[in-house]
Amino acid sequence: MPRTLVEYRVFIGSPSGLEEERDSFRKKIDRFNKVHGNPSGVIFSAVGWEDARSSAGRPQELINKDLCTCDYAVFLFHDRWGSPTGSGKSSGTEEEWEVAEQLYEEKRIRNIHLFFKDVDSGRQRDPGPQYQRVKEFKEAIETGRKYLFNSYPHVSDFCNKLEELLAEWKDSHSRNQSDHLSLGPTVPLSSSTTEDLGYRSLRPDYGFWLNEAKQLLMPSNRDAQGVLVFANRAFRAATTESEWASAENLRGIARHQLSDLAGAMESFNAIIGKLLNSTGIDQKRILADALVNKGVTLAALGRHEDRIFVCDDVVTRFGCSTDSALQEQVAIALSNKGSSFSTLGRIDEEIATHTDIVSRFGTSTLPVIREAVARALVNKGIALSEKLKFAEAITVYDDVISRFETNKESGLQKYSSIALLNKANSLERLGLLDDAIDTNDRLICRFFSDPELPLREDVAWALLNKAKILRDLMRFEEAILACNDLINRFRTATEPSLQERVDEAYDLKAALKRQNSIAA
Known part of the structure; x- marks a missing residue:
């Protein structure tokens, strides 16, 4: 059955003397395409001076044009720098390197990787002008710390590293590509090999x-x-x-x-x-x-x-637009405006902005806007609490809970959980401790087994806050049970935020046992 194939072009640049590596470069890409690329729908095509067609103009210019069509570039060096090309550059490879650098700076090429083949110690002591130029170039690469490079002793080591690079580049291709996306012109496949394609570009x-x-x-x-x-x-x-x-x-x-x-x-x-x-x-x-x-x-x-x-x-x-996309942007803009008022400490204006969001979009069924409404209500409640208007804040949190508590969308569940947690805190600030315990229990019951980290964090906070309120009410045994619930639920958690709550529960439990024995 026909499917689509995406091709990335990989340029290889090198001075003379590395013909075995250049040949292995092409063979490795062919092999990678057959084993990994073709099954995944992402293949690579080798590009080098061998592909430059004979036509009018300086040969090196043709190679440079091919380089400009590539997605990646690989450069190899050993003990030679190369010969002048007639452009004022000391070698063709230097000219290719400068073109590749410019492409990289302009974000027109994804990555450049360099390889330096090991040179015997005798040549190191007496480099000669060709190898001296390679040494200076390598030192500049090392000092600049801009491009990744590898040294290698044998062709097989170069091939192994090249395969790793191809795998990385394949994986960097969008892994979660949606089936419905319009991918534009691609290469149709009707067989399991890439030879039939002739590597058409x-x-x-x-x-x-x-x-x-x-x-x-x-x-x-x-x-x-x-x-x-x-x-x-x-x-x-x-x-x-x-x-x-x-x-x-x-x-x-x-x-x-x-x-x-x-x-x-x-x-x-x-x-x-x-x-x-x-x-x-x-x-x-x-x-x-x-x-x-x-x-x-x-x-x-x-x-x-x-x-x-x-x-x-x-x-x-x-x-005033009825277009859903524009309505979403209006809701987001108002939400961002409220955030800026909060940052500037202009709380009354922040509250008015959140009220405006709910007034405009409170009945919307669009997911993005519903989340903006939930966020506005929660932030309005927080702003009211900052003004010590806890009773008004509780009314706002109740609005969030009644609208969104039973909703299955993760974004809305998050705001429902925050509303319950903040409502419990506001009830505690008003001295309504039994009501605060009941609200924490409601959060715990609703989200106790939820796998989402933000909701698990809220459950841990609700259990800890419940334990502290019970301690303040001198109900030590119930407080210890709340600590045990927290510890048993999250002691195997690896997230630092949950580990902190478990540690606090252990400390609180130890203090409660001491207080309980004193009270007894």
Whole structure:
């Protein structure tokens, strides 16, 4: 049955004298494709000077053009540097190296790896001009600490390391690729071998690169550098304004994650400048994304007043839209605005913003917006508690619980659990200790066996808080039972947050036993 195959091109550069390695390089790639690549749908194609077709122009320029089409580059050196090529460079390999470095700086090539073949001790003592140049280059690589390299004694050692690299590069391909994604032009397979393909180079298009970038944003695949590489390729392949803007937005997200906040701002501002007055729904959606992402970047820069202004812009532009994607961005913008008010200590304005979210979207059935509503209610309760308005906070937490406690979505369960935990704390602050115990019990009963870490942490806190309240009520035996419940539930947990609660339970239990014996 036909399926799709993705090809990555790997360039090999080396001076003369390494013909055995170059031949082994191609054979190893062929072997890897048959055993690992073809079954996984990801193969590699070897590219080198051997593939440069005869045509008008300087031969080295043809090789450089082939290098510019590659996804990875491997460079090999031994005791020779090479001969001048007529371009002013000392060797063809030096020229190839400079092209590869530029491609890497421009994020147009994913990775570069170098190999240095061991040289006998006699040559080390008397290197000669050729090997001296290799030594100086290697020292520069070691000092720069920018590129990975390996030394190897024999061709077989080079092949073993190359296989490891191919496996790493294969695994870096989006592992959780969804079946419904549009991958663009790919190579159809109708057999179990790659020989039938003739290694035709059908390059993926915009849709493929954009989806690759999105896959690497997923938590299971998080790779910001990879996102930037793929987004750059989508950017260059874009043929419409919307395609360009979507790719630029991903570039901005990747730059933000790589702590290049100035670069991220540049990306988001470019989109905003171009799409600000657009009327098409696709352009409006991308504009809303860019505005929200700009706000996130402003907050990372500590510019919360500016973020509030940007969030208000999103609400003003799209607040009345019935488009679900734009409604989601409005909800997110308001949520971010509330967060900035909290950071600035403007609690009343924060509470008003959370109230606005619930008023606008309280009846929405969209998952992203429902989570924004739950988050707004929880944060409103926390803000009210900061103002010592515990009774009002309890009313808000009850609203969260009544809306979302029985919901199975993990994000909504998280907020239900937080609401129960915070409600119990507020009841305790009001002196309603029995009610606080009952609320903690409700949380414990609801989420005791849940495997999600945030919910397990809340259960541990509820058990510990229950034990402390029972201690304050002089109900020592019941408090000890609560400690035992916590210890038995989480003593085998490996997470530090749960281990801390277990340690606290042991300490509290020991203190309770002493107090109980004194009371007796």
